[in-house]
Amino acid sequence: MNYWLFKSEPDTWSWDQQVGRGAEGEEWHGVRNYQARNNMRAMKVGDLGFYYHSNVGKEIVGIVEVCRESAPDSTTDDPRWDCVHIRAVRPLARPVTLEDCKAHPELEGMVLVNNSRLSVQPVTAAEWQTICLLGGL
């Protein structure tokens, strides 16, 4: 079981919209970055991820689960781009902001803190635990 972090601008696709897709989930299409794609290719059904709102909010708002393994992105004919499907699991009781992550020494190694541009990131088990705690779960 591995942990991940998915970024989305809420103006484009928000947590509420993701929740609205229910158990069926949503194709995480549109990623055009090799590192992010490779992360998705490494995912297994059942892996968990944080859902992060970039630009607006700049906070982790919920937890999602990978519900379909990596497959060709339906929004392009370019065979390079694959993506997974994810479904909302539960919101955090309290969103954890980027500022919070920067403020906690145990999170200073997070990709989110150090390479904020990567849209699909790995999260360590320790980071996962810490953020769940901060998020009131």
Add this chain to the structure above:
DNA sequence: GCCAACGTTGGC
């Protein structure tokens, strides 16, 4: 709205 960081492209 600005700009730093980063990734990609393409000329050589």
Add this chain to the structure above:
DNA sequence: GCCAACGTTGGC
């Protein structure tokens, strides 16, 4: 294969 130019992302 190098690197300059360019485009995009996302925090501030």
